[in-house]
Amino acid sequence: MLVPLAKLSCLAYQCFHALKIKKNYLPLCATRWSSTSTVPRITTHYTIYPRDKDKRWEGVNMERFAEEADVVIVGAGPAGLSAAVRLKQLAVAHEKDIRVCLVEKAAQIGAHTLSGACLDPGAFKELFPDWKEKGAPLNTPVTEDRFGILTEKYRIPVPILPGLPMNNHGNYIVRLGHLVSWMGEQAEALGVEVYPGYAAAEVLFHDDGSVKGIATNDVGIQKDGAPKATFERGLELHAKVTIFAEGCHGHLAKQLYKKFDLRANCEPQTYGIGLKELWVIDEKNWKPGRVDHTVGWPLDRHTYGGSFLYHLNEGEPLVALGLVVGLDYQNPYLSPFREFQRWKHHPSIRPTLEGGKRIAYGARALNEGGFQSIPKLTFPGGLLIGCSPGFMNVPKIKGTHTAMKSGILAAESIFNQLTSENLQSKTIGSDFERLKPAKDCTPIEYPKPDGQISFDLLSSVALSGTNHEHDQPAHLTLRDDSIPVNRNLSIYDGPEQRFCPAGVYEFVPVEQGDGFRLQINAQNCVHCKTCDIKDPSQNINWVVPEGGGGPAYNGM
């Protein structure tokens, strides 16, 4: 299942260098050092190889059942759930009955949620004025707010004055996965039909081009793309309005941007990758309510990013910590995961973790583009909310409250129009282009993980609880199977083997002859979307795997 990555990438790196030297010193007769044999087929997904042209699918019944609802929401995160709850609250207040269906690819609500997180409770309290009585998990008010600039050995404290955007007075440190799970219960209590374990795989359109709804994923397709005996089509959910709340860089949103040209008048979105761990620490190091942010080391002047370390107050001495690395970094040798691991060794961070135990790991891409990167949000038949279009307030380092607010506003604005057929539409260079070729950059020497504070990639991935049904087409699809080796590896030294926080992408030597091939370990995927964002060839297209697969985060 999980293939030893370190062994192979080290070997691959050495081979690559040896071959590079060979290429530079041999005369003109030196052949192309990347594999010249036929490219082994990697991608089998039907979005790249349509089934209507595939002989193995002849005679298979492709009919889908359909259900009609008033509103269908894709994604049960803070935005999606806020919209669902608000819609039902309005329905009750106006004595109308509306059918709201919510589909979520995670097996349970909150399992794919990952965030720091420091919550500005404004929007949340608006939605749930009686949150305390209902037992919402807002248990840790922020009591201390610290900011520091790190150098390799020292920490320079920076005072946080009231009025600065990152001042956290009045905010709560939350385990967003638990909050989202609680919101899911509230939504169900209000009558929202919540369907975890079912991924929205396809957008459906009316003849006039407006959005009709979505279809959930098909099940029972083999790894090589052929149908299994258990093959079944997904369900179509038709709605008057479809709300897309897929989170940062959603895969259906990606299609909608193209179809409705929603990004015509905004800046391209820029992203970061956030890696996070939960640690149970020694009680004497525990300062519940403390919020710690740093910038600087280990990232260099050219790489945007910073860290967070939050002390939760929920019984046991738990801290949530992590590193965000801007995905506009230039050095293809950079590994966000390893930067995170070595950051933990800093003299100002390490003591907090000493004697503690790591209990969770995960990663997710997040938006950094800010206000100027917000696309047009509405289109005939639907709208986008939450981190999908990207409402994160970057200077405040918070996006959850804006996501919730966008959900609430969406619900309020569509509620009155639910009887109409179509909603009338009202409202940098991109990250993947920033990578420099590998020959212009120097490899980064990362320290080996010590197994106490820092860890290797595979044991971290195991801790995320991620898993997928093994026998299905890889959901990390390549438009062109030859590009990873011929372009990404040759020019950029295969950055995907470094930026993926789950070890999905490996360049392994081919069985016969010289050269490498890309191996995709789709089962490891934690659905962070970084590869779709950072691939310099934009060849990787992340599509949704069978619902229920993915990480099993608990209160991340």
Add this chain to the structure above:
Amino acid sequence: MAELRVLVAVKRVIDYAVKIRVKPDRTGVVTDGVKHSMNPFCEIAVEEAVRLKEKKLVKEVIAVSCGPAQCQETIRTALAMGADRGIHVEVPPAEAERLGPLQVARVLAKLAEKEKVDLVLLGKQAIDDDCNQTGQMTAGFLDWPQGTFASQVTLEGDKLKVEREIDGGLETLRLKLPAVVTADLRLNEPRYATLPNIMKKKIEVIKPGDLGVDLTSKLSVISVEDPPQRTAGVKVETTEDLVAKLKEIGRI
């Protein structure tokens, strides 16, 4: 022939891919917020029941689970696979932690009589406690024949031919209905739980008291601990060294 009714028991367990963590107070493992799913052997049992129904040999498949409110998710999965009705025997969370095979078997036996079923299907064991007892105990309470570790089930009139995977190989039994069968891995490959099926079906909630079952357990868990950390091995050069080392640690 399609007058037979089947009761399938399903258990909600921690998902097999999740890393287990022992609770700090050592009374059990952390279950709060952890991903749970239907026990894989229970999925196989549900699949077998649904297949019998599709072959028109069985009229109704009832899925049942004992435990706290979250069990309804598991029953819903069974309904999504094709079961007709769901019954949730509700047990409050504190008591649910002490539910063991004996208690569940009592419940299933009473339910099987109440619902007048002809076949009780279960998974051979649960992946959290690995007890492998519930099916056998249920058969004992009902005084019904049992076919455990079934790798093939064939209905022949009012008899059930069950092929069992045992240590020595395969054993075939013929059981008179009503009977209890527990499913082993190779019985079938379960289908996916699809959305259209869950939308329409209902789950009935009852209390153990309604069945007249007493859930007290005579077992109590003293402590739960992590297995000891694996220590590094020692390499030796010669057999003499090996013998010396073994003597040193008192093994010979």
